[in-house]
Amino acid sequence: MDLSGIVISRGSAKDIFCYCISARSNRLDTENPVIIALVFSENYMNIEDELYQSVVGFIESRYPIGWGGAAAVRTESGKILISVAPETKNDALALCMEVGALLEAHKLNEAVTHSICVCREDEHSELMILSPCGVCQERLVHWGGKVKAAVSSAENTLVFKTIRELMPYHWSIVNGEQL
Numbered sequence: 001m002d003l004s005g006i007v008i009s010r011g012s013a014k015d016i017f018c019y020c021i022s023a024r025s026n027r028l029d030t031e032n033p034v035i036i037a038l039v040f041s042e043n044y045m046n047i048e049d050e051l052y053q054s055v056v057g058f059i060e061s062r063y064p065i066g067w068g069g070a071a072a073v074r075t076e077s078g079k080i081l082i083s084v085a086p087e088t089k090n091d092a093l094a095l096c097m098e099v100g101a102l103l104e105a106h107k108l109n110e111a112v113t114h115s116i117c118v119c120r121e122d123e124h125s126e127l128m129i130l131s132p133c134g135v136c137q138e139r140l141v142h143w144g145g146k147v148k149a150a151v152s153s154a155e156n157t158l159v160f161k162t163i164r165e166l167m168p169y170h171w172s173i174v175n176g177e178q179l
């Protein structure tokens with residue numbers, strides 16, 4: 001069978017190309033297509049890119065002018081939950097941008113698989129990826145060492161590390177649990 005395939009349809013959601021070929025001949029049979037493979041195009045976004053694009057898109061709409069920042073977490077079912085830090089008159093009341101999304105995941109009773117936090121000084125500034133602070137890393141520990149968080153780097157590129165990598169000497173070892 002000729003597996004070279006012919007594109008006959010294109011999914012709108014993520015440009016999923018369906019390569020179909022007739023089972024009876026090497027010619028395209030649009031009446032009785034047999035899907036032999038689903039191939040993600042170059043436009044397909046992986047989870048990490050999708051999470052980044054989601055939080056950046058949100059920042060641009062929520063904070064079109066001036067400072068902007070938000071966090072996004074992805075849950076095991078694929079939900080993307082976005083939250084912001086509360087605006088407070090007393091700095092002591094501040095909370096990390098991630099907290100709202102993490103609480104939402106708890107409310108939904110869904111495990112978090114990925115987390116990202118992004119901010120910029122103003123609408124003309126570069127978007128900066130922020131590693132989760134120590135407290136938020138500890139919050140992510142709830143879902144295990146495999147949870148991945150975007151981390152800051154000198155190049156400011158999109159890099160995810162597992163919580164296990166971020167916390168190699170986690171205290172849970174004294175309880176006999178390897179993070």
Ligand SMILES: [Zn+2]
Nearest residue numbers: 096133135136
């Ligand atoms: Zn934090």
